[in-house]
C-alpha cells in the first residue's frame with residue numbers, strides 16, 4: 001500500500017510538532033523516520049495510524065483519503081517500544097487477538113491456530129505458543145508483538161522504536177532479522193528511530209525530521225553523501241565545520257581566502273562542513289587552511305586528531321592512519337577531499353543550499 005502525506009500539521013497549543021510535512025511512502029518499502037528527540041517522529045507515525053488527529057493536511061492510503069478514518073478502518077499493524085502484550089494471555093492468544101476480535105470475517109479456531117504457528121515460525125519462536133509474556137526475554141516479546149501486528153495482514157506496518165528498550169547486542173540481531181522478515185513479507189513499513197545507524201542499516205529510504213520539518217528524504221547513501229541541510233550534515237555521521245563569509249561564490253575564513261573553489265550558497269555568513277575521513281594532512285601552506293594538532297586519540301582502526309585552525313582556535317577533526325608519524329603541536333596544511341558549504345541557517349532551514357564537490 002502506497003501512502004501520501006500532504007502538508008500535514010499538528011500543533012500542541014502554540015507548539016508546531018509537525019510543520020506541514022509532505023512525504024510519499026512507496027508500496028513495499030521500509031522507510032525510517034529519523035530525528036532527535038522531539039523532532040515529531042512519533043507524532044507523524046501516530047497520525048498515519050489514526051491515533052492522532054492532525055490540525056491540517058491529508059493522509060492518503062493509496063488513492064483513498066484516510067485523514068478522517070478511524071484507527072480500525074485504516075487497518076494498520078503497530079509495534080511500540082514498550083511491548084503491549086496482554087500479560088494474562090499466552091503467546092498464541094496474543095498473536096490471535098486481532099484475528100479473533102478484529103474487523104475481518106470470522107475465522108475458525110483451526111485456521112487461526114495454523115496462522116499463528118506460521119507466524120511463530122516466521123519470527124523464529126517455534127514452540128513458544130504456550131508461554132506467557134513474563135516467560136519471554138525482551139527481544140522475544142518484541143518478536144511476538146511483531147507477529148501480532150502481522151497477523152491481521154495490515155495495509156501498513158508502523159514500528160515505533162520497537163527495539164529501543166533492548167540492549168545493543170540484541171538490537172543489532174533484531175535489526176537484521178527485521179530486514180529479513182521485511183524481504184519475506186513485503187509490507188509497507190514505517191519505522192521510527194533516533195538511532196542513525198539503525199536507520200541507515202535497515203531501511204530503503206530515510207526521512208530526516210528536525211523540529212517538525214522534514215529536512216530530507218533519500219536512500220542511506222544519498223542522506224550520507226549529499227546531505228541537503230546543515231542539520232542533516234551534522235546529524236548523520238561525524239563532521240566539524242568552519243565559519244566562513246561567502247562573497248560572489250568565494251569563501252573567506254577569518255578574513256583570508258579559503259581555497260576550496262567556488263561555493264554555491266548566497267552571499268553572507270555560512271559554514272564549510274567536513275567529515276573527519278575527508279581531511280588529509282599536507283605541508284603547511286599547501287592545503288585549504290593551516291592547523292595545529294592539539295589532541296590525538298585512538299578510534300577503532302584510526303587515530304582521531306583534533307586540529308586547531310585560525311586565530312580563534314576553531315576545531316577540525318581528522319581520521320588519520322595510525323602509522324602516520326604525527327604528534328601534538330605539529331603544524332600542517334589541511335586538504336579537504338570533499339566538503340559541503342551552507343549559508344547560515346535562516347529560519348526555517350531550506351533544502352537545496354548544499355554543494356558537495358571535490359576540493360580544488
Ligand SMILES: Nc1ncnc2c1ncn2[C@@H]1O[C@H](COP(=O)(O)OP(=O)(O)OP(=O)(O)O)[C@@H](O)[C@H]1O
Pocket residue numbers: 012017035036037038039040041042043044194
Ligand atoms: N500530547 C502532547 N502534548 C503536548 N506536546 C506534545 C504531545 N505529544 C508530543 N508533544 C511534543 O511534540 C514534539 C514532538 O513529539 P514526538 O513525540 O513526535 O517527538 P519524537 O521525535 O518522537 O521524540 P522522541 O524520540 O523523544 O520520542 C515534542 O516537543 C513533544 O514534547
